Every structure is written in structure tokens, then in C-alpha cells.
Amino acid sequence: MLLEVEGLCVNYGHIEAIRDISFSVAEGEITTLIGANGAGKTTTLKTISGLRKVREGRIVFDGKDITNVPPFERVKLGISQSPEGRGIFPGMTVRENLDMGAYARRDRKTAAYREDFDRVYQLFPRLQERVSQTAGTLSGGEQQMLAMGRALMARPRLVLLDEPSMGLAPRLIQQIFSIIAEIKAQGTTVLLVEQNAAQALRRADQAHVLETGEIVRSGTGEELSGDEAVKAAYLGGDV
Amino acid sequence: MHALALNFDFLFSNFSQLTVTGLALGAVYAMVALGYTMVYGVLQLINFAHSEVFMYGTFATLWTVYFMGGTAHTSGFALARMFAVAMVVAMVVSALVALLLERVAYRPLLRRNSPQLMALISAIGASFVLSESMGLRDNITRWIGLNDNFSRYVSGARDTRGLPMDIQTHKLFPIGNYQVTNIDLIVICCALLMMLLLDQFVRRSRLGRGIRAVAQDPESAALMGVNSTRVVQLTFLLGGLMAGAAATLYMLRIGATRFDAGFILGVKAFTAAVMGGIGNLRGALVGGLVLGVAENWGSALVGTQWKDVVAFVLLVVILLFRPTGILGESLGKARV
Numbered sequence: 057m058l059l060e061v062e063g064l065c066v067n068y069g070h071i072e073a074i075r076d077i078s079f080s081v082a083e084g085e086i087t088t089l090i091g092a093n094g095a096g097k098t099t100t101l102k103t104i105s106g107l108r109k110v111r112e113g114r115i116v117f118d119g120k121d122i123t124n125v126p127p128f129e130r131v132k133l134g135i136s137q138s139p140e141g142r143g144i145f146p147g148m149t150v151r152e153n154l155d156m157g158a159y160a161r162r163d164r165k166t167a168a169y170r171e172d173f174d175r176v177y178q179l180f181p182r183l184q185e186r187v188s189q190t191a192g193t194l195s196g197g198e199q200q201m202l203a204m205g206r207a208l209m210a211r212p213r214l215v216l217l218d219e220p221s222m223g224l225a226p227r228l229i230q231q232i233f234s235i236i237a238e239i240k241a242q243g244t245t246v247l248l249v250e251q252n253a254a255q256a257l258r259r260a261d262q263a264h265v266l267e268t269g270e271i272v273r274s275g276t277g278e279e280l281s282g283d284e285a286v287k288a289a290y291l292g293g294d295v
Numbered sequence: 296m297h298a299l300a301l302n303f304d305f306l307f308s309n310f311s312q313l314t315v316t317g318l319a320l321g322a323v324y325a326m327v328a329l330g331y332t333m334v335y336g337v338l339q340l341i342n343f344a345h346s347e348v349f350m351y352g353t354f355a356t357l358w359t360v361y362f363m364g365g366t367a368h369t370s371g372f373a374l375a376r377m378f379a380v381a382m383v384v385a386m387v388v389s390a391l392v393a394l395l396l397e398r399v400a401y402r403p404l405l406r407r408n409s410p411q412l413m414a415l416i417s418a419i420g421a422s423f424v425l426s427e428s429m430g431l432r433d434n435i436t437r438w439i440g441l442n443d444n445f446s447r448y449v450s451g452a453r454d455t456r457g458l459p460m461d462i463q464t465h466k467l468f469p470i471g472n473y474q475v476t477n478i479d480l481i482v483i484c485c486a487l488l489m490m491l492l493l494d495q496f497v498r499r500s501r502l503g504r505g506i507r508a509v510a511q512d513p514e515s516a517a518l519m520g521v522n523s524t525r526v527v528q529l530t531f532l533l534g535g536l537m538a539g540a541a542a543t544l545y546m547l548r549i550g551a552t553r554f555d556a557g558f559i560l561g562v563k564a565f566t567a568a569v570m571g572g573i574g575n576l577r578g579a580l581v582g583g584l585v586l587g588v589a590e591n592w593g594s595a596l597v598g599t600q601w602k603d604v605v606a607f608v609l610l611v612v613i614l615l616f617r618p619t620g621i622l623g624e625s626l627g628k629a630r631v
Binding site: 144155159160206 | 504
């Protein structure tokens, strides 16, 4: 297992945001966490990235306990995140944002680095068209692409995607999900948090349903797509 | 009793002199303003102790000149060399004071996520400690038991201490009816050069991008692998270097300093930073120059004793019409 989360509890102030969550992410797969607003999905991702303090439990990445490793060190280990709300740097150009994605890398003068730019531009041709544009002036969809491209520039082993489809037009959502499949095909492990459960389950190898800070159901994407309770709660009764 | 009369004749007949010396003064304001603005950009915190970082730079300059054997007769190349060394020493000293400040007065609070108000109070406290330590340095050298030979140099407690020599100015070339001096030129060019270097560093280098990233979105910056503690240290370091260089330029023009010399200059520099748009590097430059020139023009119009009043009235007027300052936007949003 590339990532193992064991008995994780995280508080947000005095509120328990997540309670005793355990799951794992296998290398080369897409794992998804679905659930309603406030179920603790984003908190889980932020905790894996190190932005939230763990109250109990541990996080193991590639066999190494990273529970107390600071966030900027986790990037070097191979975890990068495209955060909720995109978190792009609005005052920087597209190019500078992508450069920021590679901030922790030591090989920024090599051919491998330039290849990674090409790879991101291949996945998101729009970014190449707008390379000198200030990121704050991009459309929502373009900002989402930039956030994902930036996360890939870290050359991560595991990329965490927080609600990549949020606020996007349906056509664009399709595009984003096929890009996620492409990221997996290129060998990067994906942990995907989504409210768009139908799409997420279709692409996911493994899936977990979060409700008020706890995992209430787990299975393959296919299994959960067919699960009556999941259908009723998250898929509008009909996939 | 005189009515407040506007002396336009004086302003117009000395216009070029007032403008050039105003620019030189403003350049010093701008360099100190950079320290306020950068720390604000990254921490959203006004580092009120930054004025003392500057003040330590003035003393570092003064003492370097003395230690290098400066006398009333030092001039020419020897003097230039002395000031070059003094500037390096002042930059190092100010940077160290700034880093100490970050370590002692801010980091413990930031680590506990204390409210901003706490950091502000801590800053004001640190400011008093730093300036009073300088004002009580005679007692301090006695307590530590430094020998007289050394303490002779640094004594003077709360008095104004001046350079041993009068800096000779040379007229270089005329602008209008004013002969620009070598000191005017050195101060303005030196300040602009340092600010250009800083601007390029923040724009182009990897660490500079790290600073901007933390200013624009600290959480995202952490996700990119930016160590925010290092970035905060770096901004204090850069602010300190600028304040130290400004201190040497200030000594070159003013020639004397005192334990509380940082206060009014710090307030002016802070004013310049707010006026230009706090958090905005180029805003600090514009704000500083505008403030320096406006102060000179204003005091020509209404009398030198109103100099500080002019500066703050200008601040209020600018903020009334442009609440975000002349260039507006913070380091966070601006395209720095």
C-alpha cells in the first residue's frame, strides 16, 4: 500500500471533524472519498498533506510514518495536492504557478523538468495557451486545470485532488474526469475527493463513503455504484 | 502672531533643491518602508520594531567609522572606503537584529496561532526593549564589564552621537538652480539600486517566488513544499538588510544618531508603506519618494516646523481617496 491511514482523528477547534478513519490507497489506483458537505473529506486530505494536526492515529506513506512530518517535507516525499477552491496564486502567471508546483524539486534545470512541463501542457493544452496570463484572471475551469497541473509538477507518487469538478460546467467535468483517468494511466496514484459521486465512482478502483467524520461504506467503485443506500443518498437514486 | 501664510515664493525659488533633497530623503524612507511592507505581505502584521532595526544600523555605521579610525580629517577615498565597509556592517547588524526579533518576539506567538493583536503588542514591547537597550548602553557595558578602551567608543547613553568628520559635499551638476551634490547622488542611486535588486530577487528567484506564494496563499504555499518559517525569516532578513543600508545612507546625510532616532523615521517609513499600498514592494518605493518630496515642498510652503504635520496630513488625504494606497493591492494580490 502506498498510503495507509490508521485510526485517524482530527479536531477542528473543539469539533471532531473526523473520527477514527482508516483506509489505504494502493499504488497505481484511483481511490475516492465521497460524501456530503462537511463529512470530513477535505479535512482528511488536508491532514494527509500535513495542514491539519492529527489528534490520534497515524499516516504511513510508502512504509514511513509521516504523522508528524511538516507539510513542506511531505511534498518532497512525493505527496502533492490540488486543494479545495483551487488555491492558485492569483498574482502569479500560469507559468509561475506551475514553477511553484515544482518548488521542492532539486532538478529544475534538467530535461526531466522540461518534460514535465510538456506533460502538463499535453494534459491541459489551455494552460499552454495562457502561459503568461495572470492566474487570477483565468476562468474557473482553467484555474482548476492549473491547480491540477501544478500538483503534477511536483512529480508526485500520490496526488490528492480535492473536488476538482466543483463549480464547473458539465462538459468540463467530463473532461476533468478523463484527465484524472489519464493521470492514473501515466502511473501516478490518485486520491480523489468528490461530491460528484457518480463520476467519481465510475473512475475509482476503491471508494469510501464518509458521513459526519466516519467511513460508513467501502468497496470498489463498481460495488458502491450498485449499493442501494449509496444510490439513494449520493447518486440521486439513478446513475 | 502670524497668520499661517503659504510661502509660494520660497517654494518656487528653491523648487529643484527641495525636490532633489526630498528624493534623497524619500529614498531612505522607501528602503525602510520595504521592511514594513514585506513583513506585512507575508504575515499581515505590522512589525513596529522595524524602526529599531534601522536605528541599530545607524549605530553600526557610526561605530564602524570610529573603529576604522575615522577622524575629523578623514576625507576622500579613505572616507568612501570607510562608508562602504560601514554599510556592509550595518546591513549585517540590522539583519541580525531583525532575525533576532523574528525569533524572540514573533515566532513563539505565530507558532501558537495567537491573535494578531498579541503580535502587535509584542512588537511594540520589542521596540522599547531594543531602543532602551541602546539608550542604556553605558550601564550595559558596565554590567558586562567591558574594558574602558572599548566602552569609550560606545558610550554616550541618551545623547546624540555624531560622526567625527563633516562630510564634504561636492557640487556635481545643476538641475534648475540647484547644484546636485555627490551625497544626493550617492544616496539616491544607492537606494534605487538596492531596491531594484530586491525587486528582481522577489520577482525572479525561486526563494522570491516562495515569498510571494506565502503572501498570496499560505496554505497552498505549504502544499507546494514551501517552508513558511524559512520564508518569514527570509523576509525579516531582507527587510533588515535594506534597513541597514538605509541607515548608512541616513548617516551619510544626517551625520548623527540617537537611541530613539528610529522612532520618527520608522513612523515616516511606515507612512510611506501605507501610502504606496502596504504589502506592495513598488508601492513602498513610490510612497517613500512621494513622502520625501511632499515633506520638503510642504515645509517650504508652511514652515519647517510643520514638516511632520504635512507628512501625516498627506497620508490621511491619500487614504481618504485611495484607501489601498497609491499603487494599491497587497503583496498577496499585486502582480509583484
